[in-house]
Amino acid sequence: xxxxxFSAGLDITEFYQKKPEETDAFWRTLxxxxxxxxxxxxxxxxxxxxxxxxxGCLLAMACDYRVMATGKYTIGLNETLLGIIAPFWFIExxxxxxxxxxxxxxxQLGKLYSPExxxxxxxxxxxxxxxxxxxxxxxEMVKWLKIPDHARILxxxxxxxxxxxxxxxxxxxxIYNFTSFVQKDSIQRSLGLYLExxxxxxx
Ligand SMILES: CC/C=C\C/C=C\C/C=C\C=C\CC(=O)SCCNC(=O)CCNC(=O)[C@H](O)C(C)(C)COP(=O)(O)OP(=O)(O)OC[C@H]1O[C@@H](n2cnc3c(N)ncnc32)[C@H](O)[C@@H]1OP(=O)(O)O
Numbered sequence: 001x002x003x004x005x006f007s008a009g010l011d012i013t014e015f016y017q018k019k020p021e022e023t024d025a026f027w028r029t030l031x032x033x034x035x036x037x038x039x040x041x042x043x044x045x046x047x048x049x050x051x052x053x054x055x056g057c058l059l060a061m062a063c064d065y066r067v068m069a070t071g072k073y074t075i076g077l078n079e080t081l082l083g084i085i086a087p088f089w090f091i092e093x094x095x096x097x098x099x100x101x102x103x104x105x106x107x108q109l110g111k112l113y114s115p116e117x118x119x120x121x122x123x124x125x126x127x128x129x130x131x132x133x134x135x136x137x138x139x140e141m142v143k144w145l146k147i148p149d150h151a152r153i154l155x156x157x158x159x160x161x162x163x164x165x166x167x168x169x170x171x172x173x174x175i176y177n178f179t180s181f182v183q184k185d186s187i188q189r190s191l192g193l194y195l196e197x198x199x200x201x202x203x
Contacts, residue, residue, distance in 0.1 A: 001134060004073070006048040007056030012082075015182045016191045027178040030055070031171055034089065038062040039164050041153045043144040047137040048124065053078050053112060054086075060124070061093045064144065064156070067137045068119070069130040074112035075123060081110035083190030084181070087174060089167045096163065098122050 014026045037044060037059065044063040052060055052068070052075040060066050060075065068075065077094060079086045086094075086107055094103045098121050105111065118124040128136040144152070167174065181187060 001047060001049050003130065004050035006046070006050050006052040006075075007059055008051065009054035009056045012191055012195055015178075016188065016195060020179050020183060023179045023182055024175050027175045028171070031167065031174065034058065034062055035164060035167065038093070038160055039157075041149075041156075043141060043152070045137045045141050045144070047133045048073075048075065049130065049133055051075070054082075057123075058090050058093060061097045065126075065137075065140055066124040067126045067128055067133055067140065068115045068124040069133045070115050070127050071130055073115060075115070075118050076110070076112040077107055078110040078112050080108060082194050084187060087178065089163060089174070092163050092166070096159075 010030065015023045018026075044065075046060040046063040046066045048060055048066060048068040050069060050071070050073045052073070054077055057075050057077050077086050077090055079090075091103065091107060094106065098106070102121050113121070113123060115124065115127045119127050126136060126140070182191070
């Protein structure tokens with residue numbers, strides 16, 4: 001577990017100034033990771049040790065339960081702030097987590113929530129001091145593991161299969177949409193500026 005950062009989201013350099021076949025392969029891998037995690041028969045608990053923007057938020061939402069560290073961290077789908085858009089399965093996953101209305105506001109504004117705000121809207125289930133995040137996640141895991149596995153798994157599948165089947169049937173189209181979107185000159189310019197701004201913030 002890395003302190004302060006759960007995940008900085010997708011590595012933008014993987015789709016900045018890359019060839020279409022490279023961005024295709026990158027997106028296919030992301031789809032694989034998501035489908036595996038969201039559809040996992042295992043109990044999955046995200047111990048969110050720090051910042052969790054965009055793709056990081058998606059990974060956390062793909063789990064069954066989320067524990068987030070308190071502190072000056074943020075979580076959310078901030079794609080619009082980067083001049084890009086969240087694909088349909090990011091949107092559906094967020095709707096399944098916090099509901100339609102909150103998702104609509106959240107996505108249009110590219111909102112990044114503090115741990116307390118995230119807990120209030122149900123984006124995370126629990127907040128804990130940073131040095132106790134793993135402990136809280138473990139405690140919660142014990143509860144989940146007491147439930148008969150077959151019943152829990154079937155229930156999870158009933159709740160999640162619609163989205164899994166939808167994405168599985170549209171994978172090629174989704175890859176095509178991603179690559180054609182990120183290859184646009186205007187999007188490449190936005191991504192370049194965003195990467196520069198991250199570096200400037202650091203210096
Ligand atoms: C029709 C539609 C069809 C399809 C859909 C189309 C498009 C969807 C496309 C894409 C979806 C993307 C989702 C994403 O996940 S995009 C990534 C979003 N992530 C962020 O915005 C986070 C950016 N990072 C930060 O805010 C911070 O780094 C931090 C808060 C996570 C941590 O802060 P620190 O101060 O500790 O770290 P830094 O010093 O800022 O960063 C270190 C280093 O890393 C570089 N970097 C940071 N994040 C990223 C990243 N996500 N990708 C690439 N590079 C990143 C940063 O520039 C520094 O680099 P150097 O060490 O200076 O080289």
